[in-house]
Amino acid sequence: MSSQNNNQNASLLEVEELTMRFGGLLAVDSVALSIQEGQITSIIGPNGAGKTTVFNCLTGFYKPTAGSIRFKGEDIAGNKNHEISRKGIVRTFQHVRLFKNMTVLENLLVAQHRHINTNLLSGLLKTSSYRRTEQEALDHAAYWLERVDLADMANRDACNLAYGQQRRLEIARCMVTRPTLLMLDEPAAGLNPKETAELDELISDLRSNHNVSVLLIEHDMKLVMGISDYIYVINQGTPLAEGKPEDVSANDDVIKAYLGEA
Amino acid sequence: MTQSKAFNALIPAVLFLLLSIPLMGLQLNQGQIIPTVTLQDNSTLVGIAFSTGFIFLFQLVREKIPFNGSSISNLISSPAQRVPSLHKHDSFKKILTVLLIASLFIWPLFSSRGAVDLGIHILIYVLLGLGLNVVVGLAGLLDLGFVGFYAVGAYGYALLNQYFGLDFWTCLLFSGALAALFGFILGFPVLRLRGDYLAIVTLGFGEIIRILLNNWSGLTGGPNGIGQIPPATLFGIEFSRNASEGGTTFHELLGISYSGSHKVIFLYLIALVITLLTVWVINRLRNMPIGRAWEALREDDIACQSLGMNKTTIKLSAFTIGAMFAGLAGTLFAARMSHISPESFTFIESAMILAIVVLGGMGSQFGVILAAIIIASLPELVRDFEQYRMLMFGVMMVVMMAWRPQGLMPMKRPHIEMRKKELEERAHEAPEATNTRKAQAA
Ligand SMILES: Nc1ncnc2c1ncn2[C@@H]1O[C@H](COP(=O)(O)OP(=O)(O)OP(=O)(O)O)[C@@H](O)[C@H]1O
Ligand SMILES: [Mg+2]
Numbered sequence: 026m027s028s029q030n031n032n033q034n035a036s037l038l039e040v041e042e043l044t045m046r047f048g049g050l051l052a053v054d055s056v057a058l059s060i061q062e063g064q065i066t067s068i069i070g071p072n073g074a075g076k077t078t079v080f081n082c083l084t085g086f087y088k089p090t091a092g093s094i095r096f097k098g099e100d101i102a103g104n105k106n107h108e109i110s111r112k113g114i115v116r117t118f119q120h121v122r123l124f125k126n127m128t129v130l131e132n133l134l135v136a137q138h139r140h141i142n143t144n145l146l147s148g149l150l151k152t153s154s155y156r157r158t159e160q161e162a163l164d165h166a167a168y169w170l171e172r173v174d175l176a177d178m179a180n181r182d183a184c185n186l187a188y189g190q191q192r193r194l195e196i197a198r199c200m201v202t203r204p205t206l207l208m209l210d211e212p213a214a215g216l217n218p219k220e221t222a223e224l225d226e227l228i229s230d231l232r233s234n235h236n237v238s239v240l241l242i243e244h245d246m247k248l249v250m251g252i253s254d255y256i257y258v259i260n261q262g263t264p265l266a267e268g269k270p271e272d273v274s275a276n277d278d279v280i281k282a283y284l285g286e287a
Numbered sequence: 288m289t290q291s292k293a294f295n296a297l298i299p300a301v302l303f304l305l306l307s308i309p310l311m312g313l314q315l316n317q318g319q320i321i322p323t324v325t326l327q328d329n330s331t332l333v334g335i336a337f338s339t340g341f342i343f344l345f346q347l348v349r350e351k352i353p354f355n356g357s358s359i360s361n362l363i364s365s366p367a368q369r370v371p372s373l374h375k376h377d378s379f380k381k382i383l384t385v386l387l388i389a390s391l392f393i394w395p396l397f398s399s400r401g402a403v404d405l406g407i408h409i410l411i412y413v414l415l416g417l418g419l420n421v422v423v424g425l426a427g428l429l430d431l432g433f434v435g436f437y438a439v440g441a442y443g444y445a446l447l448n449q450y451f452g453l454d455f456w457t458c459l460l461f462s463g464a465l466a467a468l469f470g471f472i473l474g475f476p477v478l479r480l481r482g483d484y485l486a487i488v489t490l491g492f493g494e495i496i497r498i499l500l501n502n503w504s505g506l507t508g509g510p511n512g513i514g515q516i517p518p519a520t521l522f523g524i525e526f527s528r529n530a531s532e533g534g535t536t537f538h539e540l541l542g543i544s545y546s547g548s549h550k551v552i553f554l555y556l557i558a559l560v561i562t563l564l565t566v567w568v569i570n571r572l573r574n575m576p577i578g579r580a581w582e583a584l585r586e587d588d589i590a591c592q593s594l595g596m597n598k599t600t601i602k603l604s605a606f607t608i609g610a611m612f613a614g615l616a617g618t619l620f621a622a623r624m625s626h627i628s629p630e631s632f633t634f635i636e637s638a639m640i641l642a643i644v645v646l647g648g649m650g651s652q653f654g655v656i657l658a659a660i661i662i663a664s665l666p667e668l669v670r671d672f673e674q675y676r677m678l679m680f681g682v683m684m685v686v687m688m689a690w691r692p693q694g695l696m697p698m699k700r701p702h703i704e705m706r707k708k709e710l711e712e713r714a715h716e717a718p719e720a721t722n723t724r725k726a727q728a729a
Binding site: 084086105106107110111115116118122123124125126127131134135136138139141145148149159198199202 | 568571572575576577579580582583586587589590591592593594595596597598604
């Protein structure tokens, strides 16, 4: 997109030699990723390949054993996860993690915690700046509720939503934090074909109209091949292949890894 | 319908009667060889009758009274029942609250000194319960050493007064701040721990403070404690019989004869105002971003962090705020007793405060107040049963846990509701807001 003009080879996120070891298990081994601004990049691979572990390293849940992670040129490897998310990298989880006993609306308000004026005194006295930021947070939440089609559910507890709705709420909850890079861990898991198609549309729309780049982990090949600009394939922790969707889907190694060797 | 309502209201009233008559209405006469049990004097019985009536009426109309934004209809009922709108019964609720508060202010004028003193005692526990409720009930951090902050507050007043001659009001501020500071300093290393570990470390902290006070004799007077802590003053006016040098006393100023109950009533009023302020502040906090953050952190701390919330600062804020209220309670305690010693701050005290929070229903302010009243007043009212105090206490806890594990009044945090129309309007305004923000960011 337009912001790439100042430096051609500056990508949004640049990962090199990322390695994560759990005791004797090498879950991720020398993985490299390069994510361009405004693109949808996918990571695919068989179960247990280490995709989620890569996510956990990128977002600071794990401290990588080795490797560098550069976000907008800044090394963020080993930063705390809330610091990383404040820089604009926000993720969803393979198993939905909502604040279950809070309402849908409140889930979106909590996510804006650091955008609201959290000064205790101004909150106690309800100063005008406090009320204004709270108001903005409500507006912003309402906008995203409408966007992911959950406006009717605003006052329900999150645990009462259907599974597909919970998935959408989790994405909306990321979006209200105004991220630069949105990382989705198997967002289509458990969705029916219609919901998957809507998700496809939503992700494309986020990328084109809401200024985010997307890093996607997904097993649904139809979704991945249709939506991705670039794909990385990981197998047993090591990079197997990368390229445009058509290249990857034609790659013999990839086909072998997915179908299993005979 | 109305009949079943009356019946539903009757049950708690009868339960109360059954509980309170043996606990409060009977008197053990130990003078004789064989102790006999007689009915308490009339005033106690009248009190019980009144309370029973109140409980009956209250239960009858409770669905119409949303209290403090959270509705009382959730007291005993299923969570599915929710008051449709928070504004509906506003005026009724306001009148009731004002009446209640007014009666709390006027009541001591018609009561005995002992009763008012008991009132202060109860208010101190209400304050402690509310403070711990922030930590345990709202933020979900199990703190077993809360009494440490209470001790910091009490000794803060005693020591600052003894060594620097500061008066009650200055010390109240200092002690609150000092306890908050202790909460902050302790919280910093400790809040990285989870659940059980946190409980044990805080338990240790409470004990360390007590042992320190016990052994640092040079400063704190050791096990003998500190005496002659002056009562509170009103703009420099004293409540003692004889004025200190250059001072004036309250009874001289008004030209009335000296009565020891003046200073008790005055301290009661101070405690009442502080408690009301506390209720208000905590109620606001629960509705503020910080209150939501506490709840979110209790629900899923990993999700919180992934959204850019700093777990440690949020926990620390709860710890610090809770400790501050304990500090205020400590100062009131020192002013009430005029003599304090480390034995007032043992672990059993922490356990009592925790029992108040659990009994009241974690997180629920009204429940905690009610539980504090029960737990703090029971041992005082039934002094004759001294030996059986802990036994009764235990029985009460067991019964409660079996009968209502969620506490007297389980918490229902006031939710932010949004009506559909409002939602649509907002949703259409928002894109502009995001656009301007983007423009700013660029
Ligand atoms: N915290 C951990 N401790 C030990 N081993 C772990 C840990 N997290 C992941 N692993 C291991 O690392 C390997 C990769 O797991 P990971 O969850 O990243 O796979 P994945 O590609 O996300 O798989 P799936 O498609 O099933 O979600 C697995 O063998 C897993 O058991
Ligand atoms: Mg995974």
